[in-house]
Amino acid sequence: MKRVLIVDDSSFVRLFYRDALTHPELVIEEARNGVEALEKMLGQPADLLIVDINMPKMDGLTLLRTLRRQAGALAAIPALVTSTEAAPGDLAAARAAGANYYLVKPVPPETLRRATEMLCGLK
Amino acid sequence: MDEFLEQFLIEARELVEQATEDLLALEQSPNDRARLDSAFRAFHTLKGAAGIVDFAAMAHLTHAAEDRLAELRAGKRSVTRALTDDCLACLDQITLWLAAMEETGAAPEDAAAAADALAAKLGAAPETKPAGPPAEALAILREQFALMELPPDAALPGRLGSAARVIANVLHHLGLSQDTDIAALLAPLRPAPTPEPPRVEAHRPAREQNAERIDAIVKLAGELNVLKNALGHAIQTDAAQLPRLHAQLQRLVS
Numbered sequence: 001m002k003r004v005l006i007v008d009d010s011s012f013v014r015l016f017y018r019d020a021l022t023h024p025e026l027v028i029e030e031a032r033n034g035v036e037a038l039e040k041m042l043g044q045p046a047d048l049l050i051v052d053i054n055m056p057k058m059d060g061l062t063l064l065r066t067l068r069r070q071a072g073a074l075a076a077i078p079a080l081v082t083s084t085e086a087a088p089g090d091l092a093a094a095r096a097a098g099a100n101y102y103l104v105k106p107v108p109p110e111t112l113r114r115a116t117e118m119l120c121g122l123k
Numbered sequence: 124m125d126e127f128l129e130q131f132l133i134e135a136r137e138l139v140e141q142a143t144e145d146l147l148a149l150e151q152s153p154n155d156r157a158r159l160d161s162a163f164r165a166f167h168t169l170k171g172a173a174g175i176v177d178f179a180a181m182a183h184l185t186h187a188a189e190d191r192l193a194e195l196r197a198g199k200r201s202v203t204r205a206l207t208d209d210c211l212a213c214l215d216q217i218t219l220w221l222a223a224m225e226e227t228g229a230a231p232e233d234a235a236a237a238a239d240a241l242a243a244k245l246g247a248a249p250e251t252k253p254a255g256p257p258a259e260a261l262a263i264l265r266e267q268f269a270l271m272e273l274p275p276d277a278a279l280p281g282r283l284g285s286a287a288r289v290i291a292n293v294l295h296h297l298g299l300s301q302d303t304d305i306a307a308l309l310a311p312l313r314p315a316p317t318p319e320p321p322r323v324e325a326h327r328p329a330r331e332q333n334a335e336r337i338d339a340i341v342k343l344a345g346e347l348n349v350l351k352n353a354l355g356h357a358i359q360t361d362a363a364q365l366p367r368l369h370a371q372l373q374r375l376v377s
Contacts, residue, residue, distance in 0.1 A: 024127045068281030076284025078292070095270055098282050100289045101263050111259075118263055121292030 002120040003027045005046040007037040007063065008082075009055045013105075017050060020109035025122055034058025038066065041074060048120050049079040050112075053094070061097040068098035078119050082107050128228060131176050135221055138165045138172075139214050146207045146214075153202035162210070163192040169217065180234035181220060187247035188213045209244050216241055256297050263293055 004026055006017050014030045021028055029046065031037035033055040040046075049067075051060040058066075060081060068075050081099040083090060091102050101115060116122075145162035149155060166189040173181035188210050194200045216237055223231045267286040294300070 024125060065278060068278035068285070070281065073284075075278075075281030076288055078285050078289045095266070096273060098270070098278055098285065100270060100285055101266050114257075114259055115263070118260055118293045118296045119289055121295040123296060123298060 001025055001027050002047040002122060003029060003044070004048045004050060004116060004120065005029045005031060005037060005040060006050045007031045007034065007055070007060065008050075008052040009033055010052070013052070016109075017112060020112045021116055023113070023117075023122070026116070026120070034060065034063030034066070037063055041067065041077070045074055045077055047077070048116060049077060050116070051079055051081050051099070053081060053083040053085060053090075061093060064094075064097040064099055080115060080119055082112075125228075128176065128224065131172055132221055132225055135169060135172055135217070138169050139217055139221070141165045142169075143211065143214050146210050149202055150204060150207050159192065159195055159202075163189065163196060166192060166210075176230060178220075178230040178234070180238035181217060181230070183235075183247075184213050184216065184238040184242050187242035187245040190247065191245050209241070212244070213241050260293050260297060264290060 002025060004021060006014050006028060007030075008014050008017070009032050018028050018030070029040060031040055035058045037049065037051070038058070041049075049064075051063060053060040060083070064079055064081075067077065067079070078100045079098065081094045081102045082105050083094070083102070084105045086104040094102050101119060103111060103115060142162050142165035145158045145165065148158045149162065152158070166185050170182050170185035170189055173179075173185060191200075191206060191210070195202060195206075200206075220231055220234055267289050270282055270286045273282065
């Protein structure tokens with residue numbers, strides 16, 4: 001089983017992603033912002049983070065920068081950023097923060113599913 | 124066997140049985156519209172189920188049979204013994220595949236040839252397989268190398284570690300061994316070299332130059348593969364190695 005943590009302040013987006021990622025080998029968890037995500041990750045690390053950028057309390061890029069500076073395996077958890085921002089500078093900022101891949105919202109369910117399978121290493 | 128596959132096998136066998144009964148009935152009563160519709164639906168549902176379990180050969184074969192039955196429904200052709208026999212042969216093949224899946228828990232890997240042969244009898248073209256890994260996989264791999272080339276900072280071990288994990292995961296997703304020669308994957312990742320002014324070397328035969336270039340790519344791929352495995356190993360053991368590995372990577376991709 002692979003654990004995926006969806007980090008997005010929109011309950012609709014979280015529901016949409018959860019539905020798109022219905023898969024017998026995926027366990028989906030949710031966090032509403034970067035702080036909640038860090039708390040969950042310190043409790044039980046996920047196999048993949050799907051992260052929004054603009055969120056209250058702690059935004060997605062701050063979350064990634066914080067995570068990548070942790071010690072041990074926690075720092076190396078793959079992260080997929082999904083955002084409505086599509087300018088080259090946004091992609092570069094996400095990469096600099098440590099994002100492994102970037103999809104522009106709205107993300108088609110099939111695209112999200114395929115990217116998740118590859119980033120998690122599902123066949 | 125997981126519940127998902129178990130349910131697939133149960134439903135697929137019911138549909139094969141239903142389609143078999145319908146086709147045999149059609150042989151006796153070629154104008155029985157209800158039987159024709161039922162057989163079409165069974166093949167259609169089998170095709171959809173094969174797609175869900177990612178069994179491309181079965182989806183291809185059932186699609187071919189479904190197309191012929193659709194032509195019967197549209198009145199474009201008539202029921203013949205040869206056609207029902209070909210459709211029944213598809214069902215026999217599917218029955219064999221289902222038995223293999225029950226035994227191994229996975230779709231048989233050598234099914235494409237049988238599917239193409241039976242589909243050809245039904246008038247379908249062989250399934251075209253995409254060449255190489257899908258574009259999305261290459262895009263994800265390309266992004267990992269971009270991530271690895273960023274200037275070193277406090278997040279370097281995490282960045283390299285996550286990139287190495289993603290590379291390993293994508294290889295696993297593609298069904299490739301972690302020790303695969305990844306030259307074919309890496310070649311599209313490297314930008315074409317900027318043309319240089321003609322040099323004496325440029326007068327050498329093109330074949331000789333190509334051979335050297337191929338050798339260089341193979342060598343690079345081998346070194347990167349070693350690096351990738353080392354990175355994967357480093358995550359588990361000693362993150363202090365990562366800056367050295369990053370320097371090695373920069374040398375290789377520059």
